[in-house]
Amino acid sequence: MISNSTQTHEQALLRAALKGAIARASDEQLEQTGVRDLAARLAESDLDTSQVRNLENLAYTTDKVSDITDLLKKVIGRDGQRRRWAKDNVGQELIAALEALRSEADKIVKDIPDQLRGAVDADLPRRVHLDLCREFIKHLVAEFLYKAARTRKQER
């Protein structure tokens, strides 16, 4: 029989292990994914800051990955003139990039040490996926703001 304090200790260790793995994956996203390219293309579109901030706010308040991709699909659908999220399929590529993070989440969960396996539940890969999406969007927004500011400066 496992005591409650052992379970709590195991869960705390798991949270710490996941935090480290997600931080490493987040740093790698900047180099190994197309986040910079996507941000640059969004900065060249007619998107304004508030529309990108809306995406970031949703990502940090929702408990579902599908809420993020649904929001993107809706704004792509509303972009009749293809000047914002639908420009050159940038929104759809962003959805694909976010969905592709699921395999990274699965890998992070698979690599959890055996001694912490008891604290892993079936929903964990989904929650790690959500955390990776938040990290990706955080980078995307930061890069977007930087590039959009530079573009505006050059235009002055």
Add this chain to the structure above:
Amino acid sequence: MGASVLDRATPAQRLALRHRLAAWSDSAQKNAVGLSEQYRDLLGRRIGNAQLSGLNNIVQSSPSMDDVKKFVAHQGDKAESAGRFDVKEYWETVGKALDTMESAAWTVASETGLAVPPKGSKPKEIKAALEEVQLALAKEWVQHLVAHSLMIARQ
């Protein structure tokens, strides 16, 4: 009228249900996307954004699954009257998908530890107990369906 499973749920069970619904929603997105893709050629043409928004509005605002099912059946009937049998088939498929949410609601509620009526209970009793959960699932599924449909209708 019987009681909903949520009437006697503890705060911990309500929180557990919220987590379970989130997991269900993310897993159900694939099914909704599949249905949209199956009828890709009709979207934005024979099935307009107004109809999809109508479905989304009713599922988000109605307290009853019956209203949602009536809306879907009515759209199918209108399509049939107009001789648009492919559109009628679309609405029938949507209706069948919504019907499956009763058993999904039973599974989600029982996995959350809520006091679900045993299988084989009277349909009225099951409906009263699970309708709120069923509506919550329907809201998620329809949001996925409508979002993906709006996107591909633009292509």
